[in-house]
Amino acid sequence: MTAPTIATQRQLGWTGIVRLGLVQACIGSIVVLTTSTLNRVMVVELALPALLPGLLVAIHYALQILRPRMGFGSDQSGRRTPWIVGGILMLSAGGVVSAIATAWMATAPTSGLLLAVLGFTLIGVGVSAAGTSLLVLLAKSVADHRRAPAATIVWIMMIAGFAVTAGVAGSLLDPYSPQRLVEVASGISAIAVVTTLLALFRLETDGAPVLAEDRTPFVQALRRVWDEPDARQFTVFIFVSMLAFSAQDLILEPFAGLVFGFTPGESTRLSGVQHSGVLAGMIVVALAGSRRARPTSETLRNWTVGGCIASALALLGLVAGGALGGEWPLKANVFALGAANGAFSIAAIASMMQLASRGETGREGVRMGLWGASQAIAFGIGGLGGAVASDLARRVISDTGLAYGSVFLLEGLLFLAAARLAAAISTRPATPAVALHDFRDAAPQADTRHPEKPNDQSRTWKRGERHAPA
Secondary structure (H helix, E strand, O other): OOOOOOOOOOOOOHHHHHHHHHHHHHHHHHHHHHHHHHHHHHHHHOOOOOHHHHHHHHHHHHHHHHHHHHHHHHHHHOOOHHHHHHHHHHHHHHHHHHHHHHHHOOOOHHHHHHHHHHHHHHHHHHHHHHHHHHHHHHHHHOOHHHHHHHHHHHHHHHHHHHHHHHHHHHHHOOOOOHHHHHHHHHHHHHHHHHHHHHHHOOOOOOOOOOOHHHOOOHHHHHHHHHOOHHHHHHHHHHHHHHHHHHHOOOOHHHHHHHHHOOOHHHHHHHHHHHHHHHHHHHHHHHHHOOOOOOOOHHHHHHHHHHHHHHHHHHHHHHHHHHHHHHHOOHHHHHHHHHHHHHHHHHHHHHHHHHHOOOOOOOOHHHHHHHHHHHHHHHHHHHHHHHHHHHHHHHHHOOOHHHHHHHHHHHHHHHHHHHHHHHHOOOOOOOOOOOOHHHHOOOOOOOOOOOOOOOOHHHOOOOOOOOOOOO
């Protein structure tokens, strides 16, 4: 008979967190290349309809419904690193294929489009595999008091990956040529793969795979996770909050131009003001989540609820700006909106890291995948829905400012609904995960030292107990 053992992932220090942040930056660098640079080349250099890259990006979002299945696979294997590396390889291949397809569209539009569908399919699957497993590894290997700062570090590095890639790719693509586009995409993808391999080298401890007799079919595992009240409530919260968050993306700059008379350069700088606010909000929550503060689940929930309410109030300010026009302090309002968005999003991510281990053991990947799929679907629907809603409002309401204001009001109501959903999430502490198959052979043994004493190992172990029998 063997004593029960539990395989655990060692906790990471700040260096390990930064290494995971580098991997997140690599994911972001390839995604921004395909969703931004290739989008511009299709519309400007190739004079193709903007709907075309929009549909290709929609493929990338739609395929992220595979995230729960990817998380389930990493749960079964017991290790996240192979899934992250495999996802990065597929994502990098998708980036190169998409660039080749874009270059090919100049001479063979139909063939290039078909190849682009393949490329964006690889991107969607790669992001699902790498992104989901990376978040699970982060959740399982970072101490509670470091989760808010860790989430901030990782997301800031992802944003840095966006910015650096956009800047470098932009400078290398001038003067533009199809061959140069493929070379730049190939170089960025190769750098992402090498950086990921170096960052993950010996970072994860060996995990214990689920034994054949303990395996659960994916559909059953997903159903059981969905039946967990916390997981289901958090899934709905993510969908509603991300729907509100993404719906503003495509209408804020047109709003500034049509209502406040901003030039294209001024509206672009306004977007920079918003991103600065997002960064500020993230940093505030990270500082609040420092080691000295040791934030609890309740603290993170309060930040999440407060950030959603603040986002709703900032959107209400944009409603007032639509009515008042140039008299309204638009830049300050947009900065406040960004700060509120940044605060709630980082608090929600830190809460996600805590909630991933709450519930049935060995389902962290399925939970994280479910939440990631909810976010991706909300982003896809929200971006398109916000644009459609603004067009419909402008057709019905003659005053442009009031038309946009009605859409911002709807987004604010969504944030209030998200705040109510977040407030209902349980804040009980997550219990350490216990692998049930580790105890399958732990039969009761006689206590020869104290025959009169009941056998300790004969006690029934219940899922979720915080400590072993004494």
